[in-house]
Amino acid sequence: MRSLPELANLDPFGEQAMTSGEHDLSDDLVAYYRQVLITHTTKPEVGACVVCSIPRCPDWLHAFDTLAAAGQVMTASPTAWEPFRPRPRRKR
Numbered sequence: 001m002r003s004l005p006e007l008a009n010l011d012p013f014g015e016q017a018m019t020s021g022e023h024d025l026s027d028d029l030v031a032y033y034r035q036v037l038i039t040h041t042t043k044p045e046v047g048a049c050v051v052c053s054i055p056r057c058p059d060w061l062h063a064f065d066t067l068a069a070a071g072q073v074m075t076a077s078p079t080a081w082e083p084f085r086p087r088p089r090r091k092r
């Protein structure tokens with residue numbers, strides 16, 4: 001005879017696997033990580049971080065991953081960092 005109410009063990013809140021809030025970044029954090037991305041940017045000529053002198057340094061990677069997980073990836077992509085120079089076209 002089973003008297004154990006197994007259903008009672010199901011905690012309606014404990015079983016929820018909603019971890020959506022985990023990657024929520026505050027505006028301050030987003031700004032901070034973006035600053036890290038800028039500070040630890042990869043120098044195209046060297047192919048490495050300008051601060052750590054290693055390609056894709058941990059600081060940069062962590063900031064990028066965090067921003068990416070939060071859906072806050074900035075415009076700077078890891079591979080194609082090209083300063084856009086608008087060229088005025090002269091047809092005359």
Ligand SMILES: [Zn+2]
Pocket residue numbers: 040049050051052053057058059060
């Ligand atoms: Zn670095």
